[in-house]
Amino acid sequence: MAEPTPTQTDPVIDSMRWYHTLELPNGIVTAGEYDLRPVLARLPIPPSLEGKRCIDIGGRDGFYAFDMERRGAAEVVSVDIDDPDDVHFPATLEVAAEAVQEELDDGHRAFEAAREALRSSVKREMVSVYRLDPEVHGRFDYGVIGTLLLHLRDPIRALRAVREVVTGTLLINEPVVVGADAFRRRPIAELHMEGGPFWWICNPAGLRRMTEAAGFRVIDSSRPYLIPYGTGPTNARQQSGSLRDLPRRLVERRGCLHTWVLAE
DSSP, X not given: OOOOOXXXXXXXXXXXXXEXXXXXXXXXXXXXXXXXXXXXXXXXXXXXXXXOEEEEETOTTOHHHHHHHHTTBSEEEEEEOOOGGGOOOOTTOOOOHHHHHHHHHHHHHHXXXXXXXXXXXXXXXXXXXXXXXXXXXOOEEEEXXXXXXXXXXXXXXXXXXXXXXXXXXXXXXXXXXXXXXXXXXSOOEEEOOSSSSOOEEEOHHHHHHHHHHTTOOEEEEOOOEEEEBOSSOOSGGGOOOOGGGHHHHHHXXXXXXXXXXXXX
């Protein structure tokens, strides 16, 4: 049996901040905050997207976009923002515009570096999800939203805008509450303003209800599962709190609890 190829390093790649763990040519693997590779097979992304026009909404450094391109998509558009004014933080969180701009710039630099390394044809569009417009951006056969809605002040308004441009299937992959509520049938959506850039967090039933409220029909959904951390920095593993928060903190040491919803 052949020995596994060791991970290579690149000083430019290593100096960047990566949100996702990406496999680049020549054995280079980015130090992402989260590593979607172990769970990718359980996401309901078609093995072949040949001939499809696809969109990755809130793409950061492009994990989903590059994956859809590898699956043969005819065109992939990665949507993100570059204007701090498009980021609406809860009133409990004060962040300087310069820090927000640096965060956005880090994501775009990482995306461009990955696109160049992969010799990718993925297109980048700088536009708020709220301003997606079929007259400007066209329509898409398949779309992905990954870990975005909890950062939005109005997630249903965002989903309604997405519905205008995604005429086929939409995959939503979002964090969900930790604990017994994650498995209850009753929809729950809590305000989640604990010093971070978060507005909402749902249980899986709540995420399905949000999706339906925006006009989509839910085709399928998953039970909660963990997205593991990558080798990059993340705050979740270092959180402290009361004894009441112990179950949540124990889960979050291993990864971030998510669920997916497939809709059309």
